[in-house]
Amino acid sequence: MAKATHSGAALADGLVLDIHDLSIQFGGLKAVEALSFHVKEQEIFGLIGPNGAGKTTAFNCITQFYHPDRGQVVFRARDGRVLDLVGLPVHDIIRLGLVRTFQNVEVIKELTLIDNVLIGAHTDFKATILEQALRLPRARREEREMRAKAVRALEFMGIAHLKDAPAGGQPYGVLKKVEMARTLMAQPKLIILDEPAAGLNDSETAELAETIRRMRDEYRCTILLVEHDMRLVMNICDRICAISFGQFLACGTPGEIQGNKLVQEAYLGEEEPE
Ligand SMILES: Nc1ncnc2c1ncn2[C@@H]1O[C@H](COP(=O)(O)OP(=O)(O)OP(=O)(O)O)[C@@H](O)[C@H]1O
Ligand SMILES: [Mg+2]
Structure with missing residues (x-):
């Protein structure tokens, strides 16, 4: 059941994040175009796609490092408030319980x-x-x-x-x-990780998978991650959204995403999901 709030944003029970029609252009390039997906409370959710698909840009639009041209980013904050993050300053976003790491370690x-x-x-x-x-x-x-x-x-x-x-x-x-x-x-409610396994060897990646699960379980938070290591993604994610050229391809369980024709085609000529 949807819950109305002071900000007018609504979020179905059990969801922590609902992205709707998110779009941003750089010059003529539609880096993210009409992207919609939702993330449930305490799931590990993966965003995947070939290089340049718009994954980091989507994260930047969610965390308000970039201001999207269009769309809503409805978030259930750690104090229970539901609000659209678009236009809020970055430090407010962190206070609400949405934190991130960067693709290039900072x-x-x-x-x-x-x-x-x-x-x-x-x-x-x-x-x-x-x-x-x-x-x-x-x-x-x-x-x-x-x-x-x-x-x-x-x-x-x-x-x-x-x-x-x-x-x-x-x-x-x-x-x-x-x-x-x-x-x-x-006090994270939602942690966004941009390529946490990049640059790690196999044993470090296996340890990372365990750490991400522990973060979710012990800090009772939700994890949203971008990752190219398909073994890691398929191993730890409850659900995955695949995008290509800024656009939504598919969303589903790891099994559903692996078997999806559109996703397979998007990865042709790139690394294929295993
Ligand atoms: N600040 C920016 N100005 C102009 N173009 C940008 C900017 N940020 C990203 N882009 C372009 O938007 C597209 C999406 O880039 P983005 O970094 O979001 O892809 P990605 O899916 O994270 O790729 P990767 O897997 O390589 O990290 C690319 O074509 C990129 O060149
Ligand atoms: Mg990126």
């Missing part, structure tokens, strides 16, 4: 791993800048709590022993874990 090399994770918590600090600058009690207490939370996030990712090491010089697999730990700081 860490600050000069900072330690724990400080990189703490960046994910800055929207949750209640102390004012002045209280923080003067290191007043509330600011000190908050900082202690946030550090403890960051250590837990690093422990969850299995890299707490590296917390005080600078990010610069760490292997790529570690930096990806730092980015994922950062998403756990924001």
Whole structure:
């Protein structure tokens, strides 16, 4: 049953995200065109498609890094509110419980791993800048709590022993874990992962699959991921949406997507789904 809200957006029970008619052009290029799909609460949902299909662009339109030309992105926030995200500032999106990692890992090399994770918590600090600058009690207490939370996030990712090491010089697999730990700081409701397995070897990818499942189960959140590693996608996703040239091809279970003719054709000449 649909539930109306103050913003006028509605979302069927059991859904966390409903994308409708999402469209964006760059010059004449329709990077995402009339894309619609929905994601259920606590599922692991995959968005797949050949290189340049518009997957990252779709993520950027959902998280408001890009403002779509058209369409709605209806989201059930961590406080239960249902609202259309289109036009909201990025920091509001994070506060609502929608967090992401980037296709190109984004860490600050000069900072330690724990400080990189703490960046994910800055929207949750209640102390004012002045209280923080003067290191007043509330600011000190908050900082202690946030550090403890960051250590837990690093422990969850299995890299707490590296917390005080600078990010610069760490292997790529570690930096990806730092980015994922950062998403756990924001009381995530929906975590968007853009190619989490890129650059990882087989055993790291197998570990990642387990980590993604644990994130979903222990943090009780939903995972939306883009991934080219078809074995990973087919292994961990409850449902998958396939797109090509910015357009919807099919949505279904891994088995349905593997057997879909349109999807198979889109991948011809590329890597084929196994
Ligand atoms: N900021 C931008 N300005 C102009 N064109 C862009 C921009 N971002 C993406 N594009 C174009 O939009 C199309 C979709 O790109 P996008 O990065 O979303 O694809 P993708 O599915 O994520 O590909 P990949 O699998 O290679 O990461 C491509 O043709 C790309 O060149
Ligand atoms: Mg991409």
